[in-house]
Structure formats: C-alpha cells, structure tokens
Amino acid sequence: KNEVEQSPQNLTAQEGEFITINCSYSVGISALHWLQQHPGGGIVSLFMLSSGKKKHGRLIATINIQEKHSSLHITASHPRDSAVYICAVTRYMYSGGGADGLTFGKGTHLIIQP
Amino acid sequence: ETGVTQTPRHLVMGMTNKKSLKCEQHLGHNAMYWYKQSAKKPLELMFVYNFKEQTENNSVPSRFSPECPNSSHLFLHLHTLQPEDSALYLCASSQESRRGTVHRYGYTFGSGTRLTVV
Numbered sequence: 001k002n003e004v005e006q007s008p009q010n011l012t013a014q015e016g017e018f019i020t021i022n023c024s025y026s027v028g029i030s031a032l033h034w035l036q037q038h039p040g041g042g043i044v045s046l047f048m049l050s051s052g053k054k055k056h057g058r059l060i061a062t063i064n065i066q067e068k069h070s071s072l073h074i075t076a077s078h079p080r081d082s083a084v085y086i087c088a089v090t091r092y093m094y095s096g097g098g099a100d101g102l103t104f105g106k107g108t109h110l111i112i113q114p
Numbered sequence: 115e116t117g118v119t120q121t122p123r124h125l126v127m128g129m130t131n132k133k134s135l136k137c138e139q140h141l142g143h144n145a146m147y148w149y150k151q152s153a154k155k156p157l158e159l160m161f162v163y164n165f166k167e168q169t170e171n172n173s174v175p176s177r178f179s180p181e182c183p184n185s186s187h188l189f190l191h192l193h194t195l196q197p198e199d200s201a202l203y204l205c206a207s208s209q210e211s212r213r214g215t216v217h218r219y220g221y222t223f224g225s226g227t228r229l230t231v232v
Contacts, residue, residue, distance in 0.1 A: 002156065004156075033220070033221070035223075040225070041151070041202045041204070041225060041226040041228065042116070042223065042224070042225040042226065043204065043206075043223035043226075044116070044223070045220045045221055045222065045223070048220045086157070088157070100162065101147050101149075101159040101162045102147075102149075102157070102159065102221065103159070104156040104157040104158075105156060106155075106156045107156070
C-alpha cells in the first residue's frame with residue numbers, strides 16, 4: 001500500500017463542474033502539497049498545507065490532520081484545468097529541520113471537456 | 115520559467131554512454147533534489163542536497179551519480195544506464211531550515227529532462 005493514496009485516478013468532467021480530488025496518507029507529516037503537472041512534464045506547486053484550508057482563485061485545498069486526509073477542489077472548471085494533479089507529503093522529521101524531499105501519490109488525471 | 119532550469123530537455127543515450135543532466139536555480143534556495151518519474155509510477159525521490167551536503171540517497175543504483183558543486187547547481191551524472199532507466203528526471207529546490215529549527219516552504223520544480231536509453 002502506498003503511503004500517499006489519491007482518488008480518483010482518472011476524472012473526466014464537463015466545463016463548469018465542481019471538481020474534488022482526494023488524498024489520504026498514512027505517515028506523520030509536516031506539510032501536504034498539491035501539485036499540477038501539464039503534458040510535457042513541468043510541475044507547478046499549487047498549495048502547501050499543514051492545517052485548515054487555503055484558496056487561490058478557483059482552487060481550494062483543505063486538510064484534516066486527525067483523519068490524515070486532504071481534498072483539492074476546483075470551482076467552475078475549465079478545459080485549461082486539464083492536467084495531472086499530484087498530492088505529496090513532507091514527512092515529519094523528529095530530528096528537527098533540514099531538507100527531506102517529498103513522497104508522492106500516483107496522481108489524478110483530470111480532463112475537462114468543453 | 116519557474117526559476118529552476120534543467121538541461122537538456124530531451125536526451126537519448128546508448129547504454130554505454132556517459133552523460134550528465136544539469137539543474138540550476140536562481141532562487142537563493144539551499145536545498146536541491148533529483149526526482150524520477152517513470153511511466154505509470156509515482157514520482158520517486160532520488161537524491162537530496164541540503165546546504166550542499168548529500169543528506170539522502172534513496173537506494174539509487176550507482177550508475178546514477180549526483181554532484182552539487184554549489185547551492186545553485188546540481189548535476190546527475192549517468193553511465194551504463196539500462197532501458198528501464200528511461201524516465202522524466204525532475205530537479206526541484208526549496209528553502210529549508212538549519213537543523214533544530216523547523217520551517218517548511220514550498221518546492222519549485224524544473225521542467226524536467228526526458229531521458230530515453232536505447
């Protein structure tokens with residue numbers, strides 16, 4: 001079982017629909033990240049969360065630390081939102097600070113049809 | 115451009131070749147990473163450099179050899195690769211705390227190098 005699980009793996013929706021992508025994790029984390037990857041490979045960081053909720057334009061990300069669960073919502077979806085959305089976590093480091101990299105989910109392939 | 119530049123964008127190499135991937139960041143970050151993305155698999159962490167010191171090697175075969183000459187540059191030297199090493203190799207950077215003080219910031223990714231081993 002992966003330490004970071006996403007659902008659904010694939011999602012096709014019509015323009016304007018409200019989109020929800022879910023992420024569950026099984027390790028202690030210091031932060032959770034939502035990333036967007038377009039064809040061609042480049043990855044853009046959308047959100048970094050350690051608690052609560054963040055909003056940026058039509059994107060909303062929430063996290064429930066007790067339930068080890070996060071959701072990414074897209075309101076009024078548009079074809080340009082079509083991409084792979086990846087949930088990733090920064091593991092909690094008991095030894096303190098320092099870089100430790102990300103552990104990734106498999107991604108959700110989102111297609112928004114006009 | 116995100117501030118993290120990777121070259122080349124595409125690379126085709128034979129199994130006996132030696133090549134290097136380059137990553138450069140102009141964000142003043144102190145940590146840099148190599149990730150591998152194979153088809154149908156999640157992104158995998160390969161190497162972490164924090165303050166120019168390698169702090170993690172995620173059981174990567176020795177045919178991949180990282181080098182971090184300064185905090186702005188990161189290389190991945192490749193030799194005697196196998197066809198299954200064909201993948202997208204992504205570099206990322208972040209600003210991390212010194213040990214003992216926990217701060218967490220976002221990561222900035224490069225556009226990746228699409229590597230094909232023939």
